[in-house]
Amino acid sequence: MATLTLPHLFDAVAVLRADIARLWGKVIAGAPWARARDRSRLVGGLRALEVTHGYAGWHPHLHVLFFFDSGVDVGAFMGWLIGRWMTVAERAGYRCSRAAQDWRFADSPDAAGEYVTKAGIAWEITHLHTKKAGRGGRTPFQILADIEAHNRPQDRMLFVDYAMAFKGARQLTWFGDVKARYEVDDPTDEELAAAEREDKELVCTVSAYAFEALAAKGVADRLLEAAEDGGLLGVILFVQAHGLPSAVIRPPPVDPCPF
Numbered sequence: 001m002a003t004l005t006l007p008h009l010f011d012a013v014a015v016l017r018a019d020i021a022r023l024w025g026k027v028i029a030g031a032p033w034a035r036a037r038d039r040s041r042l043v044g045g046l047r048a049l050e051v052t053h054g055y056a057g058w059h060p061h062l063h064v065l066f067f068f069d070s071g072v073d074v075g076a077f078m079g080w081l082i083g084r085w086m087t088v089a090e091r092a093g094y095r096c097s098r099a100a101q102d103w104r105f106a107d108s109p110d111a112a113g114e115y116v117t118k119a120g121i122a123w124e125i126t127h128l129h130t131k132k133a134g135r136g137g138r139t140p141f142q143i144l145a146d147i148e149a150h151n152r153p154q155d156r157m158l159f160v161d162y163a164m165a166f167k168g169a170r171q172l173t174w175f176g177d178v179k180a181r182y183e184v185d186d187p188t189d190e191e192l193a194a195a196e197r198e199d200k201e202l203v204c205t206v207s208a209y210a211f212e213a214l215a216a217k218g219v220a221d222r223l224l225e226a227a228e229d230g231g232l233l234g235v236i237l238f239v240q241a242h243g244l245p246s247a248v249i250r251p252p253p254v255d256p257c258p259f
Helices: 013-027 030-039 074-091 109-119 121-126 140-150 153-166 189-198 208-216 220-241
Strands: 002-005 042-054 057-068 172-176
Touching: 002 074, 013 042, 013 057, 013 074, 013 153, 013 220, 030 042, 030 074, 042 140, 042 153, 057 074, 140 153, 153 220, 208 220
Parallel strands: none
Antiparallel strands: 002 057, 042 057, 042 172
16 A cells, blocks of 8 residues: 655645646556556556645645555565656656655555555545544544534635535546456546546636736646636636636637527
C-alpha cells in the first residue's frame, strides 16, 4: 500500500482534488508506467482518495493498494512509483517532499485482507464518518460533527467547500486487471477516463483574448478544471479571480421553448 500526497498551503480543496486525480492519471499512463508494470508483474490495484483539513488547509492524499504476482521486487517498484509521482507532480508545479510519500508491504494474504477490511481502503471509504485525522487535523465528517456541537461559521464554510468539491467524485477506483481477475463489476480508472472523454458538455465559450491572458498568467490549464468542477459559475469565478471581466465568457445557446 502506497500513500501519495501533494504539498498544500491553504489551496482550494476543489483544485487539490482535481489535481491529485489528474496527476494519478498521468502516473498510470504512458510507456514508463507500462514498462514498470510489466517488469514488476503488477496485476493492478485499488486507489482511494482521502482529504483532511489541518493547520495548512486541506490535505489531499491517495491510498493505493497494489496486487502483484509472486516473486517480484516490490520495493523496487515502490521506489520507482514514488519517484514517478514526485516527477509528475513537480512538472505540474508542486514541490513534493520524499518524506511525505510512503509505502507498506503486506507479506501474507491475511495481512493484506486485514488491511483492506479493517484499516485500509474499505475502512477509509466506509468509515470516514468515524475516522480521526492525525496531527491536529480533521476529516470532513469530524468537521460536520463540530458543526453539530459548536455551529461555528468557519466550519460550515469548510464543509460546504468539501461537499461542493467532492460532489460526484469517485473516491474508490480500480486500475489494471484486478477487476477482471477477481470478477469485480466496478469501472477501472482507465474506463472512467475514457468515459469522461466521451461525455462532453458545452459549459460556455471563452474569448481568445481571455484565454491568452490566462495562459500568460500560467493558469489556462486550470480553466477546464473550473468548468468541470463548477460549471458556468465556476468559470465566471475563475476568470474574475484572475482579473478578467465576466463579459469574456459566453454562455451556451439555450434551446427554444417547445411550448
